[in-house]
Amino acid sequence: MLKLFKTILKTGEATLKYPFAPLPVCDNFRGKPEHKPEQCIACAACAVACPANALTMSTDAEAGTITWSFFVGRCIFCGRCEEVCPTKAIVLSPEFELAVANAADMYQHATFKLAKCAQCGEYFAPKKEVEYTADLLKHAGMTTEAVESISDLLHTCTDCKRKQNVPEADKVEFTRYLKGNEA
């Protein structure tokens, strides 16, 4: 009997103190993805990468906004969003106490403004993303004046760019090969 008590004393207590004391997690623990909306450029890379569709983007073309939404109830904590984020706006935190009583508390949203195309006036890309592109060009060695001179190009949607890339499209004879066959 005494021997048993000795063994117990020597072994000590295996049970963790949690929830009365905070539980330390390991360095690479993947907890709730923490989103910094100030740093986010709404490029939707995370929404494309998310295998569970916990991250989604929705565009409101009327109001000119794009909304980033995160539903923690669907998140599988894989870290793909952190991998693909170009600005480190989303990082997996060590936060694991995620239980909620109210289902609405599982959602997180961030709304960003869209930029208008300089040619057709339609909304085409998040404003912050266009600005970030300009910053990247400056960092890659372009002068501020050079970036400003192509500001119109940066603010042009893909549709308008494609149209501009075909100069004087109406003068191109598309039927010439058919005509050649006839001759």
Added chain:
Amino acid sequence: MSGHEKIIMPGAGSGMPTPIKQSEEFQKLKGTLLKDIQRSAYVYRVDCGGCNGCEIEIFAAITPLFDAERFGIKVVASPRHADILLFTGAVTRAMRMPAIRSYEAAPDPKICVSYGACGCSGGIFHDLYCVWGGSDKIVPIDVYIPGCPPTPAATIHGFALALGLLGQKLKASHHVEGEGERAAMRHLGVPAELRVLIEREARRMAGYRMGADIADDFLGILGTKSSESLEARIQEYLTKEDDPRLSEIVASLCDISNKAMAAI
């Protein structure tokens, strides 16, 4: 509404179930149960077609290491003994009826908990043809525990929340872009081409997520100006981390950055 939507939308007429409703009396009873529970809370876990990852974590939570029985939380083998029902899994078509049967078998008042990503919303299986997508589609849910699977500690936190011992930490948020908000550029001290080379090599050697972290640390050291030499700062970083794998990767990154700098 097109015909396609009609088939998949939940509702009484479309073959999709509507959740079981709770009467007001039931809510009152549940309040009394939570306030005056003078005994252990018995938990029965209902598998609605999960992958068993959640079950493993539930059993990890009742092992001596986490010991949920300290708080009187006991896993029982029959829904007839249960106070808390733990719904795991995405609710597949085949497991819907067994889940409803165990809900009906549990004595009133009962607390229902959605466990894991699948239980909360269907998780990664949310858009499968045979999946109802979350236990709240069939029964009224009191507490949601997200996670894939939730860790034993998260499980204990969820139980404590269900019994009203701890408060919830997560809050809904909605950020709206402010005037002049701009994403900050990172690692401005490093040329863009070199940054790409370093990130590529780090990711090649350490995998995508860890590689990005290592490249980030390395670019941070490379980009900051300091009176100390670059070699000394890198050595200090490696000594602090004390990982031979990291040393090998950083040596390779140093090689690339030296070559690129020599070319300039």
